[in-house]
Structure formats: C-alpha cells, structure tokens
Amino acid sequence: VPEPAPWTNSAAVLHGVNDMRFENFPLPDRTPSGNVRVEIKAVGICGSDVHYWRKGRIADFVLTDPMVIGHESAGTVVEVGEDVTRLKVGDRVALEPGVPCWSNPASREGRYNLDPDIRFFATPPHHGSLAQFVDHPADFCFRLPEHLTHEEGAMVEPLSVGVHAVRRAGVSPGKTVAIMGAGPIGLVTLMAVKAFGADAVAITDIKRDNLDLAMKLGADVALNPDRDAAPQEVATWMRAALPPNGPDIVIDCAGFEPTLQASIYSVIAGGKVISVGMGCDHAHLPLSTINCKEIDLMGSFRYANTYPLCLNLMASKKVDVMPLITHRFGFTPEDVAAAFDCAARSAETRAIKVMFNLP
Amino acid sequence: VPEPAPWTNSAAVLHGVNDMRFENFPLPDRTPSGNVRVEIKAVGICGSDVHYWRKGRIADFVLTDPMVIGHESAGTVVEVGEDVTRLKVGDRVALEPGVPCWSNPASREGRYNLDPDIRFFATPPHHGSLAQFVDHPADFCFRLPEHLTHEEGAMVEPLSVGVHAVRRAGVSPGKTVAIMGAGPIGLVTLMAVKAFGADAVAITDIKRDNLDLAMKLGADVALNPDRDAAPQEVATWMRAALPPNGPDIVIDCAGFEPTLQASIYSVIAGGKVISVGMGCDHAHLPLSTINCKEIDLMGSFRYANTYPLCLNLMASKKVDVMPLITHRFGFTPEDVAAAFDCAARSAETRAIKVMFNLP
Amino acid sequence: VPEPAPWTNSAAVLHGVNDMRFENFPLPDRTPSGNVRVEIKAVGICGSDVHYWRKGRIADFVLTDPMVIGHESAGTVVEVGEDVTRLKVGDRVALEPGVPCWSNPASREGRYNLDPDIRFFATPPHHGSLAQFVDHPADFCFRLPEHLTHEEGAMVEPLSVGVHAVRRAGVSPGKTVAIMGAGPIGLVTLMAVKAFGADAVAITDIKRDNLDLAMKLGADVALNPDRDAAPQEVATWMRAALPPNGPDIVIDCAGFEPTLQASIYSVIAGGKVISVGMGCDHAHLPLSTINCKEIDLMGSFRYANTYPLCLNLMASKKVDVMPLITHRFGFTPEDVAAAFDCAARSAETRAIKVMFNLP
Amino acid sequence: VPEPAPWTNSAAVLHGVNDMRFENFPLPDRTPSGNVRVEIKAVGICGSDVHYWRKGRIADFVLTDPMVIGHESAGTVVEVGEDVTRLKVGDRVALEPGVPCWSNPASREGRYNLDPDIRFFATPPHHGSLAQFVDHPADFCFRLPEHLTHEEGAMVEPLSVGVHAVRRAGVSPGKTVAIMGAGPIGLVTLMAVKAFGADAVAITDIKRDNLDLAMKLGADVALNPDRDAAPQEVATWMRAALPPNGPDIVIDCAGFEPTLQASIYSVIAGGKVISVGMGCDHAHLPLSTINCKEIDLMGSFRYANTYPLCLNLMASKKVDVMPLITHRFGFTPEDVAAAFDCAARSAETRAIKVMFNLP
Ligand SMILES: NC(=O)c1ccc[n+]([C@@H]2O[C@H](COP(=O)([O-])OP(=O)(O)OC[C@H]3O[C@@H](n4cnc5c(N)ncnc54)[C@H](O)[C@@H]3O)[C@@H](O)[C@H]2O)c1
Ligand SMILES: NC(=O)c1ccc[n+]([C@@H]2O[C@H](COP(=O)([O-])OP(=O)(O)OC[C@H]3O[C@@H](n4cnc5c(N)ncnc54)[C@H](O)[C@@H]3O)[C@@H](O)[C@H]2O)c1
Ligand SMILES: NC(=O)c1ccc[n+]([C@@H]2O[C@H](COP(=O)([O-])OP(=O)(O)OC[C@H]3O[C@@H](n4cnc5c(N)ncnc54)[C@H](O)[C@@H]3O)[C@@H](O)[C@H]2O)c1
C-alpha cells in the first residue's frame, strides 16, 4: 500500500533571523491518536514571536531549524484522532500551547508549566500554530462557549499569563495592586486583577497611550513617569496612589531594573512582588528591603490550569479582551510580513495586539 | 509622699561607636502593669550587637542616645506587675525581644514581626536586655521547661530566626535543603531544617571550621568553596550534592551577592530561596532565572510565634543548641569588654556564640 | 473630690426570657483609656439577638444577668479616651463587636475570632451596643468612608460573616459556589461570593421570597425545594445548576441536617463545604462521602480582619447591602418592642434585616 | 504470523465472596508500551483485600467479574516496554497502585488521587498485583534505594496513606497530634506524624496489643478506652495527654462514630480533624462544635506524590516499617488461603501486616 499523500498546510515558518516564509508545512495524512486536527481561525502575535523573528533566540532557546511561528491560537476541529472522546468535528476550540508530559514531579504536583520537557508552540525545537491546520492533543483544546469568537479564543493565551500571575499573587478583595508596564501583558494582568476583585489597581508605563487604554479598561490610577524617573520616586507615587499603605501586591509586567526596584520599594511589608516581565536578564535589587519588609519576590512563568477559567471570565463578560486587538490581518504571505512589521514597530503603529484572521 | 528610690541595675550601655559602658541603668521602683521584672541570667551576643558597637547603626536604625545592648536573654522572674496572671516570682523565662502593638493589620493577621511600631530589644531607640534586671511584658516571657537552662533560654532567640525561615520555606519530609553560610544563624537554621524533617541538607561556607561543626550537627554534605568561587560553580556542586534534582529550598544565611546568586542557580524549578542573611544591601540577581524557574525569593525577618515551639524542640532534644556556645563570660566591666572583643574577632577566636552568665 | 455623676445612657437591656427593658445603663463619667465613646446611630437585629430574647441562651452562653442586647452597630465618636490617636470626635465609625486579648496563640497567629477570652457584644456576660452610647476600644472602631451611611456601617457585621466564610472557602474566579439558605447570612454570603469573583453561584431556600431577593442580588440560579426534599435530590439539582461538575464550594448558611447532607453530596471531589449556619447542634453526615471525595468540611465562626475590607467593598459599590434592610424603627421603648417582634415573626413580616435608627 | 503464546502467570484471583482461586492469569506476550513487566516479590494484605474477599464489595465498588487481588506490592523489572527510559531490566521497584489519567482538572491540579477514572489495583473492575508478574506503567514504578527490601517496597503503599493524611493535616514541629485507631493505618500514620516532626503524639485503640506496639514505635502516650467509653470522656483524656491545650490535629484512622466524635471534641479551636478510617458510612456529628471551634474536618483518600518521599523516609531510617510485618507467607494456593485467613482473624492471630514473599 502506498503511503497516503500528506495533508497540505500553509504555514508561517521562521527560517532564521528576519527570515519568515509562507510555505507548505505538510501534516500526516491522518490525525495522530489522542489529537485533533484544528483548522486555525485566529492567531495573535506575541512579543516573543517578534523576538524570535528579530533575534533568533530567547534566553537559552535558540532557533536552529525552521520553525512554524505563533502560539496564541483558536480554530475549528476538522478531524479527530483515535481515542478522542471529548471533542468532535465542528467544535470551536482554543489551543493551550504547552503540552507537558506527566512523569515529572512538577507536573504531578499541579505545576505542569515547570515541566522541563514541555512542548510549547513556537519554542525551539517545537513548531507553532500560525498555519492553516495544526494537530494538537485533544486534552489541550478547550471548547469555546457559544458566544465567544475565535479571536477571543486566541486571546486566552495572553490572558492566561495575567491570570497565572494574579493567582500566584493571591489577588482578592482586600488587596490593592500595582502593575508595572501597560503593554499587552500588563493590560491582561489588569483585567485579571479586576476579575479577582482587588480593592484598587494602579498601573504605570512610560508610554502615555497605553495608560489611556488602561484607564478605559478599569485601572483606578495611572502613573506616567519619565523613562529615567528614580525607582524610589515611582514607589512614592505608587504608595500615594494606593492608600492607606501602598500596594499589597505589585506585578511587574515590564521586568526592567527600574521597574523591579520600584516594585520592591512600593510594596507594603509582608507584600508580594510578582515578576512576569522579562525586560532584563539581571537586575541590581535592594536585598535589605526584601529582607526587612519580608517580601515574597516570585517569578511567574507561563501558566497552568488557566484555560477553562479564562473562557469563563470571557463568557461571563467579567473580562473583555476585544479592546486589546488593535490590528487585524488575513493570512497571505503579504499579510504575514505586514502583520509582523506592524507588531515590531508598535511604538509607531500603536499596536497592542495584532491578530491574524485565517480564512 | 516622696517618689520611691528607683531600682539599681547594672547594664551594658552603648553610648556610641566603640563606646560601651558598664553603668547603672535604673528601673522604676515597681514593675509596670502587665510586665514582669526579670533577673537576667544568660545573654548571648549577636552579630547585630557587635555591629551597633562597631558602626553605631544597622540600615536605617541609628544609635543617637545611649542604649542598653543585648537581645538574646533569659532569666528568673523577681517581681510581677499588676494584671499578670500567667507568671509568678521564681519562674524561669526566655524573653522574646520584640513586643508588637496590635492595632496594625500585619500583627492582627499573624505577622507581628512586621509591625512597624514593634519595640525590639537593642534596636534604637529601644533598650536591650544585657542588664541585671529587665522589665518585660509577661506575654512575651516564656516559661522554661524544667530541664532547660537559662543559656538554652537565651538561645531561643537565634533559633527562632532559623525556625521562622524554615517555616516560610515550608521545609518538611520530601524536601532537600541547601544552606548558604554556617555562622550562628546558618547553624541554627540547620538544626531547624533537620527538626522539620528535610530529606537531606547541604551547607556551604568559606570557613572550614564552621563546616566541621555543621557536619557534627547533622548536615549531610558540606561544601567549602574558595571565597571567589563562581556562583554557577557552587550551584553545580549543590545540585550534585542533593540528588536527584538539587535543592527544593535554599536558605541563604550569609546574604552576599555570590551566595544569593548561587542560591538562585541551585534551586529546582518551582523552588524557594529564603533570604535571611544581611551580608549586602543590594545584589545583582539573575532575574530571568527567577522568572523561568518560577522561583519564590522570600525575605525572612526575625520571627513570630516561635518561642513555644523552640522551647519544645529543645525540651524534646530534637534540637541541641549547646554545641554552639563556644565562649562564656561573667558580667563585670571587664567581662563585657572581653566578650564583645571575642565575638568581634570570631575569625581568630573561632567563636560561634559568646554567652554571658550573669550572677 | 466627689465621684463625678455617671453618663446617662438609654439602652435595650435583656433581663431574661421575653423580658427586654428600655432603661438607663450608665457609663463612667469619662471614656476609658484606649476607648472612644460612640453615640450609636444604627443597630441591626441579628437572629442571635432574637434567640437570646426568646430562649435566654445560645449553646453554652447563658444569660444570667441583665445584658444590653445588639451587636451590629455604627455611630459617631463623641469623646476620645487617653492614648487614642487614630480617631477624633465627630468620626463616624462601624464597631467591630468582638475584642480579643492578644496573649493566646490563636490571636497571635491571626485567628483572633478563636480567642477563648474574646469579649463580644451581647454574648453573656458581655454587654451589647443597642444603646445611646457605647465605649469601645478605638482599635475596633473603623472610620466610615465618606459616602457610606451609619446603616451601612452597621451592616458590616453580618457582611463580615459572609466574607469570612468566603475567605475560608477560597472563593475566586474559576470556582462555582452553592449556598444553602437565603436568610440574611445566606444573602450577605452571596454578596461576598460575587465580590470574590466566583464563576457562578446557585442558592437554595425553602422560602421562595428570599430566593426572589437572591436573584435580584445576583444569584445565577435559585432552587426552591420542598421542606422535605431528599438531600440527594437537592444535590442532583445543584450539580445540574452548576455545570460542568457541580459546585467547587458549598457554603451552608442554614445548618440543618438536610442542608449539610445536600452540601456534602453536591460538592465536587476535592471541594470544600463551609458550615456557617447553626440550625442544628448535631447532624447525621455521610462520612464515606467526605472521605472518598476528600472533602474539607470547615466550620466558620464569626470573622477576623474583615472590617476594612467590607467597608471597601461597600465604598466601591461592589457590595450593596441596602436591599437587605426591609424594616426600620426608631429607638423608644415601643420601637424596641415592635422591632424585635417584627424580626421574630419574619415568616409573616418578610423581614430580612430590621434596623434601628437612633436619634 | 501466529499470535505468540501469552505469558503464563500465576495469580490470586477473586471470583466472588469467599471464592479466591490460585490460577493462571495470562499476560500479553510483550510488555505494552510505556509499561514495565514486574516479577512480583512482595505483596502485603490490606483490610480492603480482606473486605472484597468477605463481602464482594466496598462502598460502590462491586466485584462482578473475577479480579486479581492485592495492591501493596514490589518486585523486579523483567521486561521493559517501548518508550520506557527511566527503568531497565533488573531494577527493583515499588508499584504505585493507582494510575490516573491526566485529562481531568483534579489530576492537573496535583490531586490525581481524585481522578474519577483512576485505575487502582484490585478495585473493580481493575486487576490487582498479587501475581507472579504484573505489567504497570513505568511512571508509577519507583526504584528501591539500594538497602531497601522488596517488603519495604510493598509497605510504601500503606505508609503513603499515613503520609498523605499527615500532609493534609500540616503536621510539623509546633503541633501535637492525636491518632484514633492503632491498626496498620494508625501505625503508619504514627510513623509519618513522627517523621514530620510533631511535638507529641497520642494514640488510642480499644485493643491493648496494638497500643503496646504503638508505644514501641514512638507514641508519647497511649490511651486504651473501653469499647463503650463516651467520646467526651476520650476527648478529656486526649486533651490531658497533650498539654497545654489538647491536640492541634486529630487523625482518625478508625472511622467509627465514637472516634469521630472524640476527634471533634478533642481538637483545639482552629484545629484539624483528618478522617482516614472508613469504619462507618454515616455518623452523627456535633456540628455546633465544628462551627464554634472552626474545625477543619477533612477527608483523606489514598494519596498522591508520596512514593519518592516514603522511599526516602525508609532509606534514611526515619521510618522503619518492618516491625509492622507480623506474618509471612509464600505464594502457593495453600499460602494464599492461609494468609487471608490469618489477616481476617487478626483479633486472634494478632496480625498487623501479613506479607507474601513470592519466589
Ligand atoms: N513570565 C511569562 O510567562 C511571560 C509571558 C509573556 C510575556 N512575558 C514578558 O512580559 C513582558 C511584557 O510583555 P508585553 O507583551 O506586554 O511587552 P511590551 O514590551 O509591550 O510591554 C512592556 C511595557 O513596559 C513598559 N515599560 C518599559 N520600561 C518601563 C518603565 N521603566 N516603567 C514603566 N513601564 C515601562 C513599556 O513601555 C511597555 O509598554 C515582556 O518582557 C515579555 O517577554 C512574560
Ligand atoms: N533576617 C533576620 O531576621 C536576621 C536575623 C539575624 C541575623 N541575620 C543576618 O544573618 C546573617 C548571618 O548571621 P550570623 O550571625 O550567622 O553571621 P556570620 O557572619 O557569623 O555568618 C555568615 C557566614 O557566612 C559565611 N560566608 C560569607 N561569604 C560566603 C560565601 N561566599 N559563601 C559561603 N559562605 C559565606 C561566613 O564565612 C560566615 O560563616 C547576618 O548577615 C545577619 O545580619 C538576619
Ligand atoms: N457561623 C457564624 O459565625 C454565624 C454568624 C451569624 C449567624 N450564624 C447562623 O447562620 C444561620 C443563618 O442565619 P440567618 O440570620 O440567615 O438565619 P435565617 O433563619 O434567617 O436563615 C436561614 C435560612 O435557611 C432556610 N432553610 C431552612 N431549612 C432549609 C432547607 N432545608 N433548605 C434550604 N434552606 C433552608 C430558611 O428558610 C432561612 O431562610 C443561623 O443558624 C445563624 O445562627 C452563624
């Protein structure tokens, strides 16, 4: 019997720095067992996608072979592999991009985002999801509630980053929160902070535009310091903005040395600083402040167990991610080039989230 | 009626840098309400006592007026103030040095060590306890179990620092622990780690002597790097010393930039780094490691609710602090001078804990 | 010097079963140190107040001497004792009725509601607050934000019961909640559940009226079983009402055997059942279900550290307690009689919260 | 190609009430992918095995088809399936009997013991491990440290029940613990309580023999009430046995109405009662005590993530399970009959743990 012809599949494939190609990325003839084949309908561009395109690496993850880009995605099931019972053809789904294995302690204890062997879309050497079709384990495809769009499905991914940070922080009524950085991640974190019931939330960015959007999305106060404002000064503002004692929790969604320092100086004694942003690899930090205020400085990495919750938050309209989508593109070679260009030049284009709508 | 003569009381009073005096520090004629008057029997010298003596300040706490030094103390009740029912004359007690007020949220939520208005022995402007007699709230004086000595009572203070760090870390069976620094605090932390049932504990110091003691006290592995060993290298050792995956928890009882970096590089993904040591005010830290391994870097400041537990650990012989007491002195002007000198020159004297025995 | 005349003070004093009197309850001439004297402006009637009036006891608390009734109260400071700095004459405050001492471990660990020596308004032998004036420790009087009324201040007390239960349950986005009982406590719990961001909340009561109010206040589903519906049947309804798997959390605000059984049968494996209601002293419970579903059945008793949070929830309009106040009375002998009668006959009067407005 | 002959395999197969047969239970010719084939060397008899043999059911699990019995087992790997890298032929392993799937939220959140679809040895319809050979997922086979025996490997299973309960309880230094019931589960719980560093542990049973063993294993106090002692009386004893305030934690390893009542009456306000024992399906419980003392009554069901920890506890000699093994049998038809008889008549035989040693 001849091997059946593989499944034709247009994809955006990153071959190297500044070398993105629109080409066929064939799939096997049949969907593998446990997987569903999803016709992708919406994919958002993330800062990390742009970073791989421009630099070819992030931290220790280095692009060595061509890789399909993209990881914020939703689509419709077109074929169902063996042993899949929870989904059927026609289901609209959001794709959770990281698929862990379950043999390591972190996964078994509920922190599967820390699985050292996790396969995550568009993190070398694993392919991403900016393609017509993607095969993905059914267990990591989540059905969209009736009134949600594919775009909203794609937005579950960035929202998950915010929700995970907010969960690690223990945001709830009775807590005030400061957010450093009002890029896409700062803004979804803001939404999550509000959904978790914080008493008040202040946000800061050096870009005024982003703060205007943050205020529309429900921030209580926005601070717009100069790029070279002293962290102690920013902290003084933050503490004044969140009476009586300053923020119980600070979530740093920028991740630069000044924002981290300002976070540590702002937070109350006994408070938490959640580090989400990856703006720098190393930072000079005031250790004695961490000790004497007994601060918990906690890294936050991707997410685990967020997809059903995020879909509920959207379905119940507690979170509306649509205002973040500022630019939309189709899925042709020209679109891919234009969309990535738009995202990379966000300072000019004022792009927050750039979204592909696939046919 | 003439004001009754105040109570005569010899005390070690720090008047300024390198200016410790043995002089009368009179107490009121009668023990204040809610307090007991304790005839002090044992006082340990802490690194901070030496620091105030040599530098006149620690962080933002500056010596401006004469201050009785000392905060690791135990003694015997000689008089009981009004409204005191839990203690009586003759009771042998350990004195918890920090007395919070209860009107701030931190105290009410169980973290009274973070009360901004706490009165802590020998922290300016509050007097300490290296004196013949001290008046102290009965609620912060803990009766010694029968077989414990006053010296052991005094050692509850440093042991509390270790116990608090260990509690914040969540040490328990199933966890491996690395300790950076084998000074007095590193060593009491080691004891606490073992009492809390860690699977294995490794300790590192640049001083070999201290590590020998650590091994006698139950450390499983001791690492003796050069002062200028690269933190990544120390981390590699630590991970090898604690199979299969390196430490779940690192407690830094040195607090220098290299030890903090080594802590962060050593710990497993999802692990905790507890910062106890105050070796430096600022440190350059690998933020991306904190983020990507989703580390909790947690300050630990003094302690709360540790005294009964520490007394139980000693009474049940799960912890034996006596090997830490390397030098003993009486309580005369000469003794005070000699004891502080011995503690300050610990590199030569090999002093771990220097203890006053008052008559 | 003659002892100054005591301060005249009308109060509702319970002398025995069905023996409530409106009489002078003199206060000392001057406000005691650490206290403020509050001119009471609003007091709500609680089920426990009615219970003492009708039965003279609750559990082990027995009325033996005349006792001022009332514990849900707010007013205005008219005099300030020594050592009070946080409040001044004219401040409008809500009174937290339970004043712990701080020498027991529970209080020091943040659970001061469990202090065995707590002094709680209108719990024998401690007087309550249904009086013209009350002296109360300043640390347990919380300033009302500008736009809140004294009535809202009084409602902080019952709301606190709901907030405490909700905190113990860990209500947050991602959780569905069922509430058993839609009396005043069930309804404030509903408000708290919503403020803490639950995905969905179902409520059940045998009284249809209360459920109508619950739906107006934001419940997602209301179930109105017969008084003799089988608990398994109620559980089946609840699980269907909260897809996909039934409630993650059940809060029983009725506390009868059937509601507790229904709670245990409803909740998902690994879920929590919070027992707030005191409808029965003993109940026959399905232990094997608790074990095999690994349920946490958690008592919830009063509250700790809730007042600032509740005031924030009201000030930010996340919670609106006003719809619960169905009946209002002045403060004369006739008013007291009529108000208690109204509260006691709530089945007929349809009273939810009966409120005194003092002149 | 002819289907290869299946693998011959003697097994103890339960066909119905009192109908255990020693017969061939063939395995597939080749070990399935992801599995290892283990030559079983040691299997302990558990109360539940006896229960299925005598009654044919436990709760809703009903024996309908013949089922291999046994779930406390260890052996040596004789063949390795495809895709197995962590184990090799010759490895000695303990078998974790419950294999979850990973598509349900409970498993993904770290509580895989609550997976509704878990396959657990000898729980209908899943076969057990009292057989010459068993195929088991490699991820649930844990290598024995060098000095541990196969018997110790088999004992990891019951020890896990104790460890899980102790983890849920949060046992640590600073806590006193009472254990109700000194059967095998009570005794392994005692070992776990001690390994987790409790300050003191009291244990009670109506059988004196078991208490003698408990004292040898390190209990601090043993109480031997009459079978019909009043729960309040047992509670009074317990509170006196664990000064100053009675147990912080009670772990009920009997699970009868009187032990549960005694647990609730004993425990301090704010304490935890862990329900492990399955002695009764329903119990009359003092709800008002649960409420007013704000008790957490928590079910405990099997275990998750305990195997590596238990092996460490044994390897480090913090736990020695060997004294529990009172009777040993080989693996012939006669042995199986005799061993089950011995376990079933434990009142006479004084059996604690009955162990098969397979050739
Ligand atoms: N931890 C994780 O799992 C995770 C996941 C996704 C993204 N990230 C990281 O989060 C960060 C934010 O992502 P994004 O997509 O929003 O990026 P972004 O670059 O759009 O947003 C960063 C924002 O921080 C602002 N900023 C820079 N310096 C500042 C300063 N000194 N004070 C205040 N604001 C300042 C910028 O103006 C910008 O708006 C990135 O570093 C990204 O790599 C982390
Ligand atoms: N957080 C708190 O509440 C608290 C309380 C008490 C003490 N402290 C602090 O804890 C620290 C330790 O106290 P101590 O009394 O044990 O002091 P110490 O100076 O005796 O001990 C520090 C130890 O760290 C070792 N060390 C230094 N550099 C090292 C390196 N690169 N690698 C390994 N080891 C190194 C030193 O040799 C020394 O033995 C001090 O900084 C003290 O101020 C903190
Ligand atoms: N734990 C605490 O700290 C605390 C504090 C305050 C009140 N409480 C207790 O909470 C309970 C509720 O207080 P409340 O003021 O709302 O009382 P309530 O009597 O007004 O409310 C109880 C509600 O439960 C309903 N109910 C009765 N049986 C039911 C059943 N089988 N199914 C469904 N609903 C049923 C009743 O119709 C009523 O509406 C009381 O027992 C009270 O003593 C406890």
Ligand SMILES: NC(=O)c1ccc[n+]([C@@H]2O[C@H](COP(=O)([O-])OP(=O)(O)OC[C@H]3O[C@@H](n4cnc5c(N)ncnc54)[C@H](O)[C@@H]3O)[C@@H](O)[C@H]2O)c1
């Ligand atoms: N929750 C779980 O995951 C789990 C796992 C294994 C076993 N179990 C259950 O745990 C229980 C204990 O298991 P086991 O193997 O030790 O059984 P067992 O029958 O040997 O032990 C029960 C002990 O409780 C004692 N007891 C009975 N009534 C008592 C009373 N009133 N006061 C004090 N002691 C009393 C008995 O004398 C006996 O020694 C069983 O019910 C078993 O089904 C639960």
Ligand SMILES: [Zn+2]
């Ligand atoms: Zn992304």
Ligand SMILES: [Zn+2]
């Ligand atoms: Zn000290």
Ligand SMILES: [Zn+2]
């Ligand atoms: Zn009330």
Ligand SMILES: [Zn+2]
């Ligand atoms: Zn078993």
